[in-house]
Structures are given as structure tokens and as C-alpha cells.
Amino acid sequence: xxxxxxxxxxxxxxxxxxxxxxxxxxxxxxxxxxxxxxxxxxxxxxxxxxxxxxxxxxxxxxxxxxxxxxxxxxxxxxxxxxxxxxxxxxxxxxxxxxxxxxxxxxxxxxxxxxxxxxxxxxxxxxxxxxxxxxxxxxxxxxxxxxxxxxxxxxxxxxxxxxxxxxxxxxxxxxxxxxxxxxxxxxxxxxxxxxxxxxxxxxxxxxxxxxxxxxxxxxxxxxxxxxxxxxxxxxxxxxxxxxxxxxxxxxxxxxxxxxxxxxxxxxxxxxxxxxxxxxxxxxxxxxxxxxx
Numbered sequence: 353x354x355x356x357x358x359x360x361x362x363x364x365x366x367x368x369x370x371x372x373x374x375x376x377x378x379x380x381x382x383x384x385x386x387x388x389x390x391x392x393x394x395x396x397x398x399x400x401x402x403x404x405x406x407x408x409x410x411x412x413x414x415x416x417x418x419x420x421x422x423x424x425x426x427x428x429x430x431x432x433x434x435x436x437x438x439x440x441x442x443x444x445x446x447x448x449x450x451x452x453x454x455x456x457x458x459x460x461x462x463x464x465x466x467x468x469x470x471x472x473x474x475x476x477x478x479x480x481x482x483x484x485x486x487x488x489x490x491x492x493x494x495x496x497x498x499x500x501x502x503x504x505x506x507x508x509x510x511x512x513x514x515x516x517x518x519x520x521x522x523x524x525x526x527x528x529x530x531x532x533x534x535x536x537x538x539x540x541x542x543x544x545x546x547x548x549x550x551x552x553x554x555x556x557x558x559x560x561x562x563x564x565x566x567x568x569x570x571x572x573x574x575x576x577x578x579x580x581x582x583x584x585x586x587x588x589x590x591x592x593x594x595x596x597x598x599x600x601x602x603x604x605x606x607x608x609x610x611x612x613x614x615x616x617x618x619x620x621x622x623x624x625x626x627x628x629x630x631x632x633x634x635x636x637x638x639x640x641x642x643x
Contacts, residue, residue: 371547397535402513561625
């Protein structure tokens with residue numbers, strides 16, 4: 353059991369560590385790499401997974417509902433905690449709601465459950481990102497216009513992939529193969545970029561970061577167990593939902609907080625502490641899901 357967990361968790365954190373070590377020595381500017389990943393590689397991965405002949409949206413409907421409940425429910429049950437801590441909801445709640453489904457979630461789920469879990473991981477990733485770029489942005493600024501969502505490459509390729517799947521359409525081989533290859537770049541690159549990005553944040557508010565590091569996975573896992581009896585999830589999808597619920601806050605929360613000037617340093621503390629704490633919570637969630 354220990355060896356199985358180590359073989360799943362260690363590759364993820366080793367690639368993150370390589371990114372952090374490289375960034376510590378060379379301080380690279382990876383903003384353009386992150387942009388290419390978000391604009392090209394991740395959309396290619398999503399389209400390739402969703403448009404594959406074995407993807408049926410109906411098979412993942414309950415999983416999408418479960419992930420939606422985990423995200424929104426985490427915000428609702430932790431709202432009183434934000435008030436108790438006297439922290440602005442705009443600062444505290446987004447990192448509690450929107451966890452690391454991209455940089456860490458997809459690679460971790462594929463390693464834990466095999467390549468056949470990729471469509472399920474993509475389903476969660478798309479669901480969470482649609483929520484993040486709608487509800488998440490609204491939390492940060494109620495004046496946000498959502499028309500830009502329709503120009504987001506991830507959103508566009510998500511709908512395109514679903515359309516291809518629904519109508520049983522297929523790209524010709526000379527297009528399908530490079531699309532799949534471009535998508536395969538995204539997974540290790542997401543982990544490497546996470547390691548680089550974590551060096552840009554700090555633990556200036558250690559108390560808040562520590563509380564958030566425990567509250568994020570605890571609320572997610574609690575909600576996963578509460579919603580499970582109402583969902584018709586196969587065993588593998590239940591395990592995927594449980595591991596997803598235990599993921600730490602996404603680094604994207606820090607980037608958006610910086611963009612919207614919503615106490616980015618406090619958000620950074622929550623994100624960094626949460627990702628360190630995931631060294632404990634992720635193995636526990638994997639043990640619950642796999643054994």
C-alpha cells in the first residue's frame with residue numbers, strides 16, 4: 353500500500369520540486385509558457401479527451417454535479433469561518449472553493465487511476481474552470497463581464513470537444529495525432545510551472561495560511577461524503593471525486609487576486625500553505641479512494 357501511494361504521489365511532487373529548484377537557480381520568466389499552456393496545450397488535451405470515441409457525457413454527469421456541489425458548497429460552509437477570522441470573503445473563499453484541478457489534479461488522477469481516468473479528470477477540470485471564470489470572477493468583482501468567457505480557449509475547446517463527441521465526429525488522423533501530442537505536453541508542464549510559480553508567493557500570513565490549508569481539503573472531503581449517497585457514481589468516479597475534493601487551492605487564485613488587487617499576499621499565503629499541506633492530505637485521500 354505504501355509503495356502504491358508513493359508511486360502515485362512522488363512523481364507529482366518530484367516534478368514540482370524540479371520546477372522550484374530550477375526557478376530558484378535561474379529565476380525564469382514563465383509567463384509566456386503559462387500562456388501557451390493555457391491557450392494551446394491544455395485546450396488540446398481537453399479537446400482530445402472529450403472528442404474521443406469512448407467519451408460519453410452522460411457517463412460523467414453525476415461526477416460533474418458532485419464537483420459543482422463541492423466547489424459551491426465549500427464556499428457556503430466556510431463563509432462563517434471567514435467572518436469569524438475577520439477576513440474578507442473575497443480573499444478567503446475563492447482559494448477554499450477552487451482547488452488545483454489543473455496543475456496537480458489531472459496528473460495525480462491519471463497516475464492514480466490510469467489513462468482511462470483522463471476523461472473524468474477533464475470533466476472535473478472543465479466544470480471547475482467554468483465556475484472559476486464565472487462565479488469566481490463575480491466574487492472578486494461583481495461588475496465582471498462574462499462575454500470574455502466565450503473567447504477563452506479552454507471554454508471553446510470544451511464545447512467543441514463535447515460537440516464532436518455528441519455527433520460522433522472525428523478529426524482526420526493527421527490532425528488528431530498532433531492534437532493529442534500537444535495535449536500530452538500540458539500535464540508535466542503544469543506540474544513544472546506550479547513549482548516555479550510557488551516561489552513567487554510567501555507565507556507572510558502564516559496563521560491564515562495554516563487555517564486555509566486545513567479548511568480547504570476538509571470542507572471538500574466532507575461535502576464529497578455528504579453528496580455521495582445522492583449520486584450514482586461508479587467506484588472509480590467516487591474515488592476521483594474524493595481525491596479532487598482533497599486537492600489544495602489553485603495557484604490561479606493568487607494570480608487572479610493579484611489582477612483584481614484583492615489582498616494577493618494573503619491569498620498567496622493560503623495557496624502556498626495549502627500546497628505544502630497537500631503532502632499530508634493527498635496520500636490520505638488516495639488511501640481512502642484506493643483501499
